[in-house]
Amino acid sequence: MVAYFTEIYTGLMSLFIGMGITFKEFFKPTVTVAYPYETLTMSSRYRGHIELVEDEEGNPQCVVCGLCEKACPSDCITLAGEKPEGGKKKVLTKYMLDFTKCSLCGSCVESCSFGAIDFSKEYNLASTKKEDFYFDLLKRLEERKK
Amino acid sequence: MNSPILLQPDETFILNVGPQHPATHGVLRVKMEMNGEYIVNAETVIGYIHRMHEKMGELKTYPQFLMNLSRMDYLGALGYSHGHVLLVEKASGIVVPERAEYIRAIMVELNRVASHLFWFGAFVMDLGGFSPLMYALQDREHILDMLESVTGSRLTYCYFRFGGLCNDVDDNFIKAARQFIPRMRKSMKKYHKLVTGNIIFRKRLEGIAPLSKEMCRKYGASSAVARGSGINFDVRKNEPYSVYPEFDFDVPVYHECDSLARYMVRMDEIEQSLRIVEQGLDKLPGGPIMPDKKPKLIKPPVGDYYQAVETARGSFGIRLVSDGGKNPYRLKLRSPTYSNMHLFDEACQGMMIMDALAFMGSLDLVIPEIDR
Numbered sequence: 183m184v185a186y187f188t189e190i191y192t193g194l195m196s197l198f199i200g201m202g203i204t205f206k207e208f209f210k211p212t213v214t215v216a217y218p219y220e221t222l223t224m225s226s227r228y229r230g231h232i233e234l235v236e237d238e239e240g241n242p243q244c245v246v247c248g249l250c251e252k253a254c255p256s257d258c259i260t261l262a263g264e265k266p267e268g269g270k271k272k273v274l275t276k277y278m279l280d281f282t283k284c285s286l287c288g289s290c291v292e293s294c295s296f297g298a299i300d301f302s303k304e305y306n307l308a309s310t311k312k313e314d315f316y317f318d319l320l321k322r323l324e325e326r327k328k
Numbered sequence: 329m330n331s332p333i334l335l336q337p338d339e340t341f342i343l344n345v346g347p348q349h350p351a352t353h354g355v356l357r358v359k360m361e362m363n364g365e366y367i368v369n370a371e372t373v374i375g376y377i378h379r380m381h382e383k384m385g386e387l388k389t390y391p392q393f394l395m396n397l398s399r400m401d402y403l404g405a406l407g408y409s410h411g412h413v414l415l416v417e418k419a420s421g422i423v424v425p426e427r428a429e430y431i432r433a434i435m436v437e438l439n440r441v442a443s444h445l446f447w448f449g450a451f452v453m454d455l456g457g458f459s460p461l462m463y464a465l466q467d468r469e470h471i472l473d474m475l476e477s478v479t480g481s482r483l484t485y486c487y488f489r490f491g492g493l494c495n496d497v498d499d500n501f502i503k504a505a506r507q508f509i510p511r512m513r514k515s516m517k518k519y520h521k522l523v524t525g526n527i528i529f530r531k532r533l534e535g536i537a538p539l540s541k542e543m544c545r546k547y548g549a550s551s552a553v554a555r556g557s558g559i560n561f562d563v564r565k566n567e568p569y570s571v572y573p574e575f576d577f578d579v580p581v582y583h584e585c586d587s588l589a590r591y592m593v594r595m596d597e598i599e600q601s602l603r604i605v606e607q608g609l610d611k612l613p614g615g616p617i618m619p620d621k622k623p624k625l626i627k628p629p630v631g632d633y634y635q636a637v638e639t640a641r642g643s644f645g646i647r648l649v650s651d652g653g654k655n656p657y658r659l660k661l662r663s664p665t666y667s668n669m670h671l672f673d674e675a676c677q678g679m680m681i682m683d684a685l686a687f688m689g690s691l692d693l694v695i696p697e698i699d700r
Binding site: 189192193194196197199200203204213225226228229285286287288292301 | 388391392393394395396399459463466469473476477478479480481484486494495518521522523525526527528
């Protein structure tokens with residue numbers, strides 16, 4: 183009998199304690215941000231899709247070795263290059279990234295020993311068209327130059 | 329007029345739960361044969377999110393498979409990566425620098441806390457309480473921020489490499505982690521007051537869904553499911569790997585065998601993980617994070633290798649059969665939730681449906697990890 187009433191008492195108390203905690207939390211400062219209007223800064227190591235890195239003259243640093251293409255687990259990267267007449271080094275002519283398949287593992291950036299690709303900080307990439315995720319990185323680089 | 333459907337006293341009906349149902353937390357389907365509100369038989373149907381991870385393991389080279397492991401279990405991803413890198417390092421004889429091993433242990437334990445926090449929130453939400461989920465997510469966000477600042481991603485990490493890590497931790501991370509530990513301990517007190525002491529919560533879990541030791545052994549259950557039933561088994565203690573022998577921590581074991589015991593084990597595990605993180609930060613040695621000598625192409629010698637690790641969901645085993653090539657001949661992933669879930673069919677016979685759903689929550693199922 184005593185146990186019965188003690189349980190009712192402790193049970194009720196536990197509910198009040200819980201209410202007290204939620205009540206206290208109610209007056210704590212808000213931790214969320216109203217996203218499209220406010221944004222947080224991304225951490226410096228945030229991995230967005232890859233982007234070509236340019237040298238001082240604005241040309242891509244890529245030497246078309248194709249290591250990133252081989253390192254990619256999902257075959258996202260297609261690149262091509264050709265030797266210009268009289269030139270010694272290959273010049274990048276095409277760098278396509280199929281972002282629909284990319285899982286942002288970073289193998290390509292790690293495999294590059296020339297520092298020619300890097301992560302971007304872009305995360306607002308929603309689209310209704312699949313074609314929007316086939317990135318021509320060379321074109322993007324030229325647009326950045328302008 | 330339609331005549332009302334009348335069930336005979338011993339007549340049963342089939343209730344289909346899932347594959348799209350909030351209580352199953354993923355695409356798990358349970359076919360329940362019901363007698364009124366009581367379950368006569370239950371059959372779990374899996375395979376709705378099967379992604380052929382094992383086959384991918386055979387087709388991809390070793391480094392290319394690194395990122396797949398974190399896609400298996402999206403809540404405690406680092407533990408799975410840890411198992412994979414340890415296995416390949418063992419097979420190909422790569423020596424890992426001490427600093428890298430310490431950082432790995434710290435990261436895995438932080439990830440375990442994050443995973444348990446999410447489970448805690450979702451479990452209480454299953455039982456009808458919403459605010460603990462919000463508080464748990466708030467604490468979890470701190471961990472995800474810390475992990476993001478080091479690994480570059482919030483959930484599906486690709487951080488461990490064969491031989492070490494891809495990034496070193498910085499002072500900001502160490503400072504944040506040191507600040508996080510006391511804050512989390514304070515939160516744990518809050519959770520115990522808010523949830524563990526709550527009479528409704530206790531009444532719904534105490535004595536519900538008892539799992540005997542024998543049943544846990546029969547199905548190969550691990551983690552909190554086994555430890556809540558009095559089986560003192562933790563891979564970190566029983567088959568030590570990495571730097572875990574250096575840490576002083578306890579394995580929480582409860583003998584009540586009910587849903588509350590499983591809950592208590594996980595809550596205590598959070599505290600133990602915090603202890604490991606604290607010790608790891610104290611002992612963190614300097615030095616490189618990648619070995620000086622590392623084979624350029626990972627090609628483990630012909631052989632059969634196995635490595636088990638304790639992830640947030642239990643004992644995760646990974647077996648590699650190598651034919652000496654650059655791809656594995658066979659890569660078997662032993663998923664802990666797969667074993668834990670199969671208890672459900674037998675254990676929930678004769679249980680009321682609300683209790684069965686609370687029981688399912690206490691198993692901490694992550695469906696993509698079962699189906700892999």
